[in-house]
Amino acid sequence: MVTPTSQPIVRTIDVTGTVNPDVSREIPVLSLANGRVVGLHVGLGDNVRKGQLVMEVQSPDVTTAFDAYLKAVNDEHLTSVTLDRDKLLYDKGAIPKSQMEAAQDSEDDARADLTAAQQQLRIYGVDKAHPGDTVKVYAPASGVIIGQNVTNAGAAGITYAGSTGSLTIADLSHVWIIVDVYENDLRDVHLGQHADIHLTAYPGKTFSGTISDIGAQLDPNLRTAKVRIQVSNPNGELRLGMFATGTLMASKPEQATVIPASAILQLHDRSYVFMPTAISGTFKRVQIQTGRPLSNNLVEVTSGLTVGQQVVSNALDLQNTADQE
Known part of the structure; x- marks a missing residue:
């Protein structure tokens, strides 16, 4: 027989999401003169350097x-x-x-x-000593072209209706992992909290991130909030749109009821333990809810069992013995 015990554990939250650009590092490339594009020197996905010629616009x-x-x-x-x-x-x-x-x-x-x-x-951007009808547009920063709203012979420039930019450059040395966190887990999510990020493209490798924003509005259907994790990406390994999984660590440990894994019987996706009855030598099977596995072959029990109750130490052996009788 074994007795469930209580011990402090740090709760983890498993989340999923995707890699997104850091919008604070997105820069639109604008032609301040309206006109027709007569030379487009970069395209979607290209790497550009600050000051590089990206576009020429013929403008009245x-x-x-x-x-x-x-x-x-x-x-x-x-x-x-x-x-x-x-x-x-x-x-x-x-x-x-x-x-x-x-x-x-x-x-x-x-x-x-x-x-x-x-x-x-x-x-x-016109040299008064060398006039012409063409404006040369240069990259305002180094990065990757993640948005292209113009093509050769297309119109470019700012209008009274506004413009999102002919091109958009993003500095991807830092990216955002946008993940969904369920409503009942939000109490354990805090700004500045550490997160371990894993990507399917790099099995076995862990990226470190920090929570920088917690969405103020929940998805009405999924009951999840968008949580933003900022991750350093100096080598460009994290590419936009990649699927990511994350593990968030709760800020404070919680007391949890734990028992050895051998005391749990798994039947039809449900978990049970055997507890002694008032009649000596007899036992009853009790359903429990389990949490995550812990070190030293222990398992967290979230409901159905309290500290101090006794359970059979090897539930499978007892079940096999009962089946043979």
Whole structure:
């Protein structure tokens, strides 16, 4: 006979999910000028470096901006000449001070317009010394192209309706594992909690992660919450969409009732133990609910048995003996 005992165990939660990009490391690639793509130099899934040429856009916006720049240059030149002349005439007493001040205001306005026109060309990425109707678009960061919303000869740029970007670059050196956690397990899930991640593609290998977000809304059908686990991925082994399993460790140990595995009889997917009855030498079979197996050949009992009750130490031997009688 053996007596169930109580011992502290750290509860684990097994979860499943998939590898996703870290949205804080996703960067849209935008052409600030509207137009037609005349050169697309990368595609979905390509690795790119920061500053790499990814796209060329032929844009009427650039033509308009350069025209405005040339007009601003001419206007500023004219107002500058007028101001110099009026200053000279004012010094000789030929014109009133108000006329000279008006010329100064015109020069200030023309210089501001010229600065704005130059800034517009810089925003579009156009060299004012080498004008053209094509905008070159460069990668704003290093990473992998995970989204492509444009093709050669397609339209690109920002409109009043907004744009999600012609391309999307993701830095995959860190990724998210999005897993489902059942409602009754959420009490044991906390921000900053450690998680062990396993992937089918790498059997036997464990990746370490940290819980960075717990969804505030449950799936009404599955009664699960989305939990985000942040995982370092410096070698790019974790690829987007990979299936992952995870083990979350509860933050505090709990007292659990345990018995030796040999005291449990498994019949038709149910678990039983034999307990002595009031009649000496006789036993009754009692159904129990078991938890996870523990070290030292012990098994957690979640219901049907309490500490202090006695059970047969080898349930299978007793069952075999009863079958032979």
